[in-house]
Amino acid sequence: MSDDHHITEVAGTGVPIPGDDVDTDRILPARFMKEVTFDNMADYLFYDARRNDDGELGDHPLDRFDGANVAVANANFGCGSSREHAPQAMMRWGIDGIVGESYAEIFRDNCRSLGIPAATADHETVVALQEWIEANPDGEVEIDVAAETVTYGDTTVDVAIDDAMQEALVDGIWDTTTLMYANMSKVERTAADLPYVGSDG
């Protein structure tokens, strides 16, 4: 994941994740964060929402659309905690890209760090796509990151991808550590100009 590469499009079958304000506690319940790696996170994705009281998997979309690559969410997706465990779990489960009405900012930043395009579209567009996926579980959904479009069946719709995310993915420079490390001498200068650094005052 740390290797840079260009992400101009992601494609595969879709999975609708309906509902507004889906928070990160729901995506990845906190009790599963007691691990020092992200390796097992896919197992915990939407853990409680997917299971009945006896712990059996039911008809949650993730189980009905197993193997999907593109998640389709509604408004304010990923709100709440900053845990990168949430998009990590989605990525490790198999999600390569998301289309949604809107995202919480930390969640979107985390997606960018992981190279997961998070596109936005209006409510009608998103719902139409969700309905299409329900009717066409094996149908391909493609997010074109550069053109800012989503194609499914015979339909192509415009979506928006925030500029920084688009540039980062298309140019293959979404690894910000490498980018910023190149500027360390400037960082030292900025820090030295701040009265509280060094003196700790």
Add this chain to the structure above:
Amino acid sequence: MSERTLYDKVWERHRVTELPNGQDQLFVGLHLVHEVTSPQAFAMLEERGHDVAFPDRTFATTDHIVPTEADGRERPLVDDEAETMLSALERNTAENGITFFGLDSDRQGITHVVAPELGLSRPGMTVACGDSHTATHGAFGSIGVGVGTSQIRDVLATGCIAADKQRVRRVEVEGELGAGVGAKDVVLKIIGELGVDGGVGHVYEYGGPVIEALGMEGRLAVCNMSIEGGARAGYVNPDETTYEYLRGREYAPEGEAFEERKVYWESLRSDDDAVYDDVVTVDVDGMDPLVTWGVDPGQVIEISEPVPAPDAFTDRTDREAAERAYDHMGVEPGESMLGYDVDVAFLGTCTNGRVSDFAAAARVLEGRTVADDVRALAVPGSETVRAECERRGLDETFIEAGFEWRRAGCSMCLAMNDDALEGEEVCASSSNRNFVGRQGSKDGRTVLMSPGMVAAAAVAGEVADVRKYLDDDRPAGGGVEGVAD
């Protein structure tokens, strides 16, 4: 130059350069680290062979997974997974020369409680932490942002984050707060009015007479919940209240240096003619204490108001969210939350785990006892808070009333330790999130409220109005204080 906000000034001073993707590379002056979101970042750092760029500007503590029972803190911890996380942080901080307030430190506690009380968070800083409540530090007039693990790696390796400058919304809070109504009520009101996603794309500058009259601990509670309103950061311009709070704190500058720094801090305040992207006014005059009735912090009412009907929401998404909330909470539109049965009372967290919060709750509890069927937990936000409460004898008030008096940690805020709701239990909580499953049980129910309201609920065994428990000759409770601590 004039017309600039504090946010503009702080951003400019910390901006290193523009990155090829159009974002700014922003220097982080204070990096706070805890056990849950950092181990993967340290591992990534090691993988790449990077060192921690600014170990002196990095401070760690342990909060999320620590047991809060006094006898549960022996090492190794009983919970293997918790022990692994704690050991990993011990190792990572030791190897990288980072100050760590560990389980054996009398400064251990929740990052957002520890850094302010030690004087680590100060005006004009940029603060980052792998935790969404980093906005808390904005109470000093700093810019605090919550970041994910890959960004923690960025900060460790470079001392910087890649960030987009946000719009600034001035949230002007007007009116006068009555007895028993305080900072927590103010921020719940703001979130209720502006919505849980109202702040997306913005930082909030909180101001106006109500904010100015709050003490630092009240301001910390307000800024803490910025993220619950969708704002990545929130801040209050520094003033005498800020400076007086900082004076004498362990990491604050001393003597001459303090006075010099004060002049600098003062220069960072938003200009009188600062230009905001928008200004909203929230009127809290004479409002009642607030409680949530639903499953997000925006589903909130004054205690005198009924649970809203579906048609009170013009927005489709709000209506759907309300339907889900009635169902989970078992409440009906039109009902009052007064009398809603409570099983657990939880006092603590980075929102309301400070000395003034416990003092406000203690005023209610003095001479009263917790209802028979209520489990009541008082969990100081830090060991420093615990020691100060004990010095004042507040612990005795809690224990006599029937509360468990615990050691510092996040505890039942997110239940990563043993402190969790069971089944459909209802918790009167001074925390910041009432999301489904947040307190450890997927069927558990959370009612957010001020510390005074939690104490009142504990005594009544149901949601109650704190003002009924404030005798006339007692000062007002609920974290109201203009009083700092």
